[in-house]
């Protein structure tokens with residue numbers, strides 16, 4: 482890794498001033514959602530796509546106004562697909578899908594090879610419905626339903642946090658647990674491997690390893706990671722990630738944090754995000770019940786502590802007397818409603834400056850009472866995918882935390 486790369490890609494905390502972020506402006510892939518497929522594609526409602534785009538544009542604009550450079554997945558992917566090698570890899574992965582069989586696989590391969598980078602990027606993200614591919618006449622094609630997908634759309638790409646996470650100057654390309662989202666990390670991997678902006682960057686994790694999703698990974702402070710393990714990141718995923726980051730000298734401590742295996746808490750960042758170097762906002766019912774196993778490197782292996790209260794284990798690893806929790810003091814019903822709507826899923830733009838969904842009125846009021854400046858964005862449509870500002874952003878460059 483050259484020094485130049487480190488100047489354009491480096492993240493060592495959740496809160497250092499945000500300089501560059503990767504977003505995905507939602508598009509045609511959201512138009513594929515129907516009541517028949519939304520569960521499988523991990524959306525809880527059918528978004529109004531035009532409004533979702535307006536909300537997303539306002540989110541991006543709020544970041545730009547604070548001096549953040551916004552990169553878009555679609556643009557980076559199109560650039561990367563200018564290279565033959567990228568196209569070959571992208572197409573090979575699609576064609577390897579055993580659901581296509583060999584005859585339809587060949588037809589799809591020809592179809593994709595004819596597309597220019599812009600169209601190919603569109604197809605890789607929006608997918609391809611049976612009725613759009615006029616060229617298939619073999620058995621698989623004929624047995625499929627007109628509305629089936631030959632290439633699945635990726636509505637979850639909106640949540641760029643999950644498919645990759647920067648740890649220091651290296652990127653962890655995720656290994657996504659849900660089948661509907663797996664190809665998102667292929668696209669992330671293609672961008673980091675082939676886009677000139679990232680030349681010299683070596684991934685520290687990859688999609689073929691045990692499940693780890695970026696929404697579970699919190700950079701509590703330089704060298705200290707908290708990794709949720711539950712519905713998405715598996716115990717084996719945390720263990721593997723710990724080995725990889727220790728080996729690469731990116732961290733000295735990894736806290737493995739079990740979270741409830743349910744949709745409301747699919748990632749650690751649905752219940753806890755950082756708003757200052759020593760402050761988190763947490764879903765009240767878990768604030769004092771979460772536990773953590775402290776994992777450190779020991780003679781080429783891992784040393785694992787007994788589980789301890791998360792806040793205590795985190796403070797110790799971070800070298801703090803204690804980690805402050807914003808006491809949202811909400812009644813249990815409001816707390817549950819606002820947690821579901823990603824009230825705890827804030828994106829810090831700098832210490833004590835965070836983006837949050839405007840709808841979480843009470844959580845935001847408590848954040849402000851604690852001295853955090855809140856940049857409110859609307860997310861009525863964006864939130865139908867169950868993700869907030871942190872989920873929708875993959876920081877690529879942050880200043881060191883103050």
Ligand SMILES: NC(=[NH2+])NCCC[C@H](N)C(=O)O
Pocket residue numbers: 522523524637640642643659662695696697747748750751866867868869871872
């Ligand atoms: N980092 C996050 N909390 N991401 C939210 C992802 C939401 C997405 N619909 C999923 O279920 O996977």
